[in-house]
Amino acid sequence: MNDRFSAPDLHGSGLGPVAYRPEDDGDAARAVAETALLAIDGVCGIGEGRDDTGAPAWVCYVVDRAAAARVPPVLAGRRIVVEMTGEIDIHTR
Amino acid sequence: MAQPPRRPRSGARQETGFEPPPSPAAGQEDAFEAPGEGSEEQERFAAEGIDPTLEAMKDAVERILFSRGNGMLKTYAEGEALQGADNIVGVGIGPAMRDFESVGPKGPGAPVLNVYVAEPMTMDEAKAVLVDEFGASALSSDAEPVNVIRTGLIDTQPHRHRERPAPSGISVGHVKITAGTFGALARGRSGERVNRLLMLSNNHVLANSNAATAGDGILQPGPLDGGVDPRDRVAILERWVPIDFSTSGANFVDCATGWCWPDRVRREFIYRSGGGFAYFRCGSTPVTATVGMIVGKTGRTTQLTNGRVIDVSASLRVNFGFGRVANYRDQISIRGLSGDFSQPGDSGSLIWTWDSRRAPVGLLFAGGGGITFANKIARVLSALDISLLT
Numbered sequence: 001m002n003d004r005f006s007a008p009d010l011h012g013s014g015l016g017p018v019a020y021r022p023e024d025d026g027d028a029a030r031a032v033a034e035t036a037l038l039a040i041d042g043v044c045g046i047g048e049g050r051d052d053t054g055a056p057a058w059v060c061y062v063v064d065r066a067a068a069a070r071v072p073p074v075l076a077g078r079r080i081v082v083e084m085t086g087e088i089d090i091h092t093r
Numbered sequence: 094m095a096q097p098p099r100r101p102r103s104g105a106r107q108e109t110g111f112e113p114p115p116s117p118a119a120g121q122e123d124a125f126e127a128p129g130e131g132s133e134e135q136e137r138f139a140a141e142g143i144d145p146t147l148e149a150m151k152d153a154v155e156r157i158l159f160s161r162g163n164g165m166l167k168t169y170a171e172g173e174a175l176q177g178a179d180n181i182v183g184v185g186i187g188p189a190m191r192d193f194e195s196v197g198p199k200g201p202g203a204p205v206l207n208v209y210v211a212e213p214m215t216m217d218e219a220k221a222v223l224v225d226e227f228g229a230s231a232l233s234s235d236a237e238p239v240n241v242i243r244t245g246l247i248d249t250q251p252h253r254h255r256e257r258p259a260p261s262g263i264s265v266g267h268v269k270i271t272a273g274t275f276g277a278l279a280r281g282r283s284g285e286r287v288n289r290l291l292m293l294s295n296n297h298v299l300a301n302s303n304a305a306t307a308g309d310g311i312l313q314p315g316p317l318d319g320g321v322d323p324r325d326r327v328a329i330l331e332r333w334v335p336i337d338f339s340t341s342g343a344n345f346v347d348c349a350t351g352w353c354w355p356d357r358v359r360r361e362f363i364y365r366s367g368g369g370f371a372y373f374r375c376g377s378t379p380v381t382a383t384v385g386m387i388v389g390k391t392g393r394t395t396q397l398t399n400g401r402v403i404d405v406s407a408s409l410r411v412n413f414g415f416g417r418v419a420n421y422r423d424q425i426s427i428r429g430l431s432g433d434f435s436q437p438g439d440s441g442s443l444i445w446t447w448d449s450r451r452a453p454v455g456l457l458f459a460g461g462g463g464i465t466f467a468n469k470i471a472r473v474l475s476a477l478d479i480s481l482l483t
Contacts, residue, residue: 014286015307020334020346020476024422034408044461047407047426049384059404059426061464083403083426085461089412090297090347093272093317093394093438 033058033075042067044088051079061085108360108482111280111290114329114352115308137202138188146231147186147204154184154206154227175211178226181219183209187240195238206232206239216241251365252393253318258359259327260372261443261483262391265351266298266315267305267330268322273298273315274393274441276456277375278360279350279479291479292328292351292358294441295458299349300333302413307331311351315393328353334476336419344421347458348473360483362443364397375443375451375483379470381405382425382454387447390457392439399447400427400434400465402454409466411459425455425467434465443470443483453481 030048037046037060045061057079062068068082158181185207189195194216195205206229208219219241223229231237252263253272259265265275276293280286292311296302299311311328312320319325328351337344361372382388386402404426411419427434427444435442435457444455444467455467474480 014281014284015331015352017303017333017335018476018478020472022345022472022475024343030406038408045407045409047404047424049404049426059407061407061409061426061461083462083464085464087412088409088459088461088466089437090295090302090414090459091273091435091437091440091457091465092266092270092295092297093315 029076033078036075037071037080040067040070042070044085049081051081055079057081059083061088063087108278108290108355108358110288111353111355112285112288113354114289114331137200138204141202141204143186143204147206150229150231151184151186151206154223154229157227158184177222180210180212180214181208181222181227182211182244183207185209189238190240193240193242195240197238198236205237207242208239209242209244211244213243214241251396252363252391253314255314255319255325256363258357259313260359260361260363261375262363262393262396264314264318264320264393264438265292265294265327265441266312266317266320267301268310268312268316269301269304270298271315271317272320272393272438274439274457275313275358276441277362277443277453278353278358278482279474279477280482282478282480286478289331290353290355290358290482291331292353293443293456293473293477293479293481294349294351295347295456296333296336296349297347297413297458298441299330299351302417303333303335305330305333313357318393326354327351327357332477336413338413338417338419340420342420344419345423345472346456346468346476347421348456348468348477350477350479362391362483364391373451375445375453375481377481377483378452379474379481380446380450380452380454381471382469386454387430388427388444388454389447389451390435390439390442390444392435392442392457394436394438395433398429398432398434400429402426403428403464405469407466409459411466421459421466423469423472425469427455427465427467428463429465433460433463435460439465443481453483 047059049059051057187207188202279291309330310322310326312325313327314320331350331352333349389399407424442457445451453470459466
């Protein structure tokens, strides 16, 4: 069924790594929150979600309870929801 | 187990009009084993009837085996070795074989009892247990061998098996990794890549976290699940976005494509249904994840699961092992609705909306503490210059 196609050519056929460097479109408030929270020992990530009432909140990913205790409840007027993830690992077996 | 939204199933169909990847180098074909006629033992076993006494002994062992409680599972889960009767997990009848050192006076191929064990056991140990605890007194004779076959505990089959054509959601991996998941089929958007049928998954699944070379073999199942190169090749590594491990680096995607042999893959997604496997299709048009969105995935380890998006702009430090940590920005976070949304081995799974569209949302790549992280699918498709073919 593939007779009409030319034979594959490993050279110059677009195989290999490609760079991906999109524009950074982060806002200033986010940048400030990210800098402050990622500076806390045991914080491994930060994001934006919603709190229990549905209001916008910072999401703070931490490695353990000790790190969770170091995270402030509110930052720049937004509540912080803490998620205890442990170290975040790639998910190959 | 979670059930997917209803959608008509479709049978496997061969993808046509795609250019196959380069053939294996000269000589590699020799590594494929030609189908054989069967061993001497198998031929004799097929021709010989089974002694009613052996059949009755197997039935008696089976009755006792099935009547035993599940205490052995608790023992095993607690890390204790299984011993004696607890170590026997199955019984059957097969040919006496030299491989099992079970060739007795009746010669190779003569029907004997197959005993499946969770942990290694000698034939004498197995026979002693069968005589003492299963009442198989006939086995006390040295003239009655058994095949002792180590299987480990026998689990229900997750998506780790070999299947052709291989569906999305099943075990795959670069020849030098362990195992991840075949996310979905795709095709290039431009140039000669339009004529290539591509497999989408993670860089760390298909490109060994930057350590691979274009043209390397992609196996189904992945090496950890028994995939062997070149016998189990379904694709070769085609394109990947390098992961930046520098402390100031900012990554957005962990993605790669394999160039598939069209007759070795299919666009359907696999999941378990009842006692077997079933298949479904996903949409090809991506949608943007929103907080609260219910999403699903099917993957190599946890199979079909669903979860809720809790964050759509996470910045993370992700551990790739061997001391390598990469910074990731603009990621999706998902919490499972009933149990974990993913586990190790599910990397590379396509994540889609849990509704009738099953629209692509993300590419699963990491997790921790019951939360799964995924790249935004629009970024993945843009970075690799591909369109999904689901």
